[in-house]
Amino acid sequence: MNCRNAQAKLSALVDGELPGREALLVREHLLRCPRCAQEWRALRGLKLAMGQLPDVEPPEGLEERLLAAVRREKEASRPIRLWLPAAAAAVAACATLALLNLRADEPAVASKTLPPVPASFEVDRDQAYVAASDPFGPGPVVLAAGYGRR
Amino acid sequence: MVAGRRLALLSSACLAALSAGFQGWHGRPAPDGLEAKEWLLRSLSSARAIDVSAVVLTRFGPREVEAKVRIEQSRQGLTRHTVLEPPMAAGSVTVDDGQTWWSYLPMAKRIFVQDSPRRHQDLPSYQVALACQNYELRLRPGPPVAGRRTLRVVAIPRSREMPIRDHFLDRETAYLLRLIVVQPDGVRKTPLDTLEVNFSPRLDIKSLRELPADVQTVRMDSPKRLARPSDARRDAGFIPIVPKELPFGFIVKELQLVGPKDRRFVATRLVDGLTTVTVYQWRPVPGRKGWPYEMPFFREAEGVRLTLVGDVPKGVSDALLDAFVRN
Numbered sequence: 001m002n003c004r005n006a007q008a009k010l011s012a013l014v015d016g017e018l019p020g021r022e023a024l025l026v027r028e029h030l031l032r033c034p035r036c037a038q039e040w041r042a043l044r045g046l047k048l049a050m051g052q053l054p055d056v057e058p059p060e061g062l063e064e065r066l067l068a069a070v071r072r073e074k075e076a077s078r079p080i081r082l083w084l085p086a087a088a089a090a091v092a093a094c095a096t097l098a099l100l101n102l103r104a105d106e107p108a109v110a111s112k113t114l115p116p117v118p119a120s121f122e123v124d125r126d127q128a129y130v131a132a133s134d135p136f137g138p139g140p141v142v143l144a145a146g147y148g149r150r
Numbered sequence: 151m152v153a154g155r156r157l158a159l160l161s162s163a164c165l166a167a168l169s170a171g172f173q174g175w176h177g178r179p180a181p182d183g184l185e186a187k188e189w190l191l192r193s194l195s196s197a198r199a200i201d202v203s204a205v206v207l208t209r210f211g212p213r214e215v216e217a218k219v220r221i222e223q224s225r226q227g228l229t230r231h232t233v234l235e236p237p238m239a240a241g242s243v244t245v246d247d248g249q250t251w252w253s254y255l256p257m258a259k260r261i262f263v264q265d266s267p268r269r270h271q272d273l274p275s276y277q278v279a280l281a282c283q284n285y286e287l288r289l290r291p292g293p294p295v296a297g298r299r300t301l302r303v304v305a306i307p308r309s310r311e312m313p314i315r316d317h318f319l320d321r322e323t324a325y326l327l328r329l330i331v332v333q334p335d336g337v338r339k340t341p342l343d344t345l346e347v348n349f350s351p352r353l354d355i356k357s358l359r360e361l362p363a364d365v366q367t368v369r370m371d372s373p374k375r376l377a378r379p380s381d382a383r384r385d386a387g388f389i390p391i392v393p394k395e396l397p398f399g400f401i402v403k404e405l406q407l408v409g410p411k412d413r414r415f416v417a418t419r420l421v422d423g424l425t426t427v428t429v430y431q432w433r434p435v436p437g438r439k440g441w442p443y444e445m446p447f448f449r450e451a452e453g454v455r456l457t458l459v460g461d462v463p464k465g466v467s468d469a470l471l472d473a474f475v476r477n
Binding site: 024 | 193194197198220232234235240241243244246251253256262264266267268269270271315317326329357360361362363364372373408409417419424426428430440441442445459
């Protein structure tokens with residue numbers, strides 16, 4: 001998978017919409033390509049931040065006031081002031097970036113000590129270690145990706 | 151049981167004969183005259199010093215979990231394993247440069263760092279000498295594996311309780327492409343099978359080392375070699391059992407202190423040249439949780455609990471543990 005293909009699928013990957021094989025290929029590409037990985041982190045952060053924004057109830061009568069304002073603008077035949085929505089978008093973008101920067105400053109895992117993990121995982125980890133020194137062993141011993149998770 | 155084993159061997163031999171028949175090569179030594187022992191030695195000593203890119207299927211553990219793994223190896227001795235399947239482990243990466251071993255587990259968002267396990271590897275000549283003591287090695291032609299011509303080094307154990315190990319080596323590089331294990335009851339397992347392989351890949355050394363930068367790195371203690379069993383007393387609180395004699399030609403390769411600082415215990419690594427088995431030993435402490443205290447144990451002697459982990463038949467496992475208890 002090249003960068004172009006991977007980047008086209010990043011959004012779907014973040015949303016969990018990619019089928020298993022494709023998701024694996026993209027994830028594999030991300031492990032190799034720091035640029036795409038950076039893009040993926042930014043996109044994931046953005047979607048996370050957007051998802052955490054609270055739902056805001058519009059004030060009562062907003063719709064009527066907006067319609068009335070549009071009518072007045074039309075009557076006056078003046079161009080709509082485009083800078084207003086643009087400014088609003090810029091403020092939102094700044095807020096999102098600030099949020100992302102705050103998140104980037106946080107350590108990936110805050111805990112300093114590892115919690116106890118099931119004995120079977122520890123055995124698997126030790127066996128993975130042993131297998132890596134055994135050229136005639138069964139090859140790489142695979143650990144569950146969640147090993148050591150809090 | 152023995153009959154089943156003979157039958158399995160016979161069927162294996164028949165397959166080989168069929169395959170050899172087509173090649174007009176009836177079990178004679180390989181054209182370049184190398185014997186089975188030398189092929190095994192070559193596989194052990196030089197197969198790590200070549201460029202390889204491969205996708206393999208491995209089956210491991212008592213539950214025979216199947217995993218698809220991409221292996222990338224540079225001739226400088228750098229290896230990178232990326233798990234492709236199953237989903238529960240996909241995305242995990244291990245990188246080993248012979249000195250250090252990095253293990254990245256994405257869901258845990260951690261990279262575990264340890265000394266390279268290859269530091270504990272036996273000398274190839276020693277390993278092959280031990281294998282020759284415990285197995286009769288036979289060289290056979292093999293079928294193509296992942297599009298490559300192979301040779302089989304069939305290791306027939308001198309103890310009937312041990313499984314036959316059939317190594318399919320690449321005809322040019324001696325790289326292990328497939329491993330078939332035939333249990334004494336005739337059950338065949340394929341712990342390693344290569345799906346695709348390329349011995350002249352374009353490898354980017356820098357990218358082979360690459361791991362995510364935004365995850366926590368955790369330095370783990372590596373298993374520490376114990377010069378004397380009594381050295382375990384200070385850290386693990388007991389002196390491990392070392393059997394005077396082991397059955398099936400196994401020897402104690404090493405005693406290692408393993409586990410986190412507050413829960414040290416002992417791993418006894420046993421080898422027969424081709425198989426590695428670990429006997430974990432620990433002293434029970436009431437109320438303690440985690441590894442090793444919650445591990446099921448199979449024997450208890452001198453206040454020490456013993457568990458064996460390794461791909462050997464139950465009869466072999468029992469006999470090995472009994473040797474510890476008999477001590």
